[in-house]
Amino acid sequence: MKPGDMVGARRWPYFSAHPDCWQPPWKGVVLAIEDPRAWAKTGAFPEKDPSPEAVKAHVAYCRANIPNSLKSVPVMWDFGPHGQHCFWEQPENLRRYADDYLTWISTREREVLRLAALRSDSQADLVVFRASRSASPAGDQVREHLGLGQ
Secondary structure, three states, X not given: OOOOOEEEOOOOOOOOOOHHHOOOOOEEEEOXXXXXXXXXXXXXXXXXXXXXXXXXXXXXXXXXXXXXXXXXXXXXXXXXXXXEEEEEEOHHHOEEHHHHHHHHHHHHHHHHHHHHHHHHHHHHHHHHHHHHHHOOHHXXXXXXXXXXXX
């Protein structure tokens, strides 16, 4: 992934709810490691707007003195009405947003069909259960009590 790429991370809002409630996947844009937005409000730069020069110096220091410290990439995620937030992600967890969106569509469709099959199985089981109960002595007692006869 390179800076400017639109990415997804196999996450979408309300995934644990019914598929009809699922919202499209979160969309993110990969930022450059030296982008001040990636470092704003972090341990290195607690302020909201760190200077680009200070960020470049910090990145150079990390690369020179802390091996493997910059394996993650900054991604500016768009959370719609909740605003944009930058999180550092492992590159192997990211994929093109178009691929993420297509996966969301197919997963949602598959899940809707699975739930519909479960529901039809449950309804068929309920019909069998009701038929068995109405033919039982208990069913006869209920009909007699209600004055419904045979």
